[in-house]
Amino acid sequence: MTTNFKGNFSATAIGSLPHTNAEVACEIMFKSLPEIPCWPQLLRRSINEDMCIQYTEGLPCATINTSTKTVSIDVSQDTSTALEGFYEAYLKNDPDLF
Numbered sequence: 001m002t003t004n005f006k007g008n009f010s011a012t013a014i015g016s017l018p019h020t021n022a023e024v025a026c027e028i029m030f031k032s033l034p035e036i037p038c039w040p041q042l043l044r045r046s047i048n049e050d051m052c053i054q055y056t057e058g059l060p061c062a063t064i065n066t067s068t069k070t071v072s073i074d075v076s077q078d079t080s081t082a083l084e085g086f087y088e089a090y091l092k093n094d095p096d097l098f
Contacts, residue, residue, distance in 0.1 A: 017029070041054075
């Protein structure tokens with residue numbers, strides 16, 4: 001079996017960097033990954049840069065505890081109203097939800 005496969009792949013990254021200065025982090029990202037740079041997440045700068053915290057914003061019943069750096073789902077209360085609103089916005093393709 002003959003193949004004409006030519007590996008010509010560009011690298012990218014997950015985005016978490018150990019910096020606190022956004023400008024420095026962006027410069028490193030653009031220099032290191034010029035073809036496919038990614039948005040740097042700077043966890044040492046703020047817990048709000050954590051991927052789980054960023055992407056759970058707007059989810060019903062999600063509780064973010066910045067002191068323990070955790071995200072949890074609180075279902076101790078009636079969740080039907082929160083879930084209904086979430087799914088209605090989802091089904092309407094409402095980008096403001098996220």
